[in-house]
Amino acid sequence: MSQIDIRHEHGKTPEQARVAIEEAAAKLSERFGMRSQWQGDTLQFNGSGVDGAIQLVPGAVRVTATLGFLLSAMKGMVEAEIRRVLADKLG
Template identity: 65%
Template sequence: MAGIDITHPHSLPPEKARSAVEAVAKKLSERFDMKYGWDGDKLNFSRSGVDGAIALLPGNLRVTAKLGFLLSAMQGPIEAEIRRVLAEKF
């Protein structure tokens, strides 16, 4: 199983960072039929072929995901899109 592990710095206060992560998750949910929910400061998300989380850390976000067989072939473009969205929002 292919994996994604991205750490992205941010300087937002915790509540604004949480709101931004929520907005990203909502967009992913609408676009890719992804389910998500908060567990403390970690937003877990999943859909067929993907299980992952976005952890809010002091000064950083950490995005981790396990990609199933079909999506593992698209790991590069998926990772690039995640980095683009993080740079845009944070």
């Protein structure tokens, strides 16, 4: 199993960041078939071959994920897509 750990800094307010993360999660859900749910300031997500979280921290978000066997082979592509969506939604 492969691990992903991304920290993405931004200049948004906590409320703006939460909306942006919800939009990013919706986009990633379309791409990877994930489900998500907020627990405090952390958006927990899971799907076929992936489990993880997007944590809101002051001035940044932190994405952690564990990829199953099949997605592990595509870790680079998955990580690049997460980074692209974060950059698009958070700047």
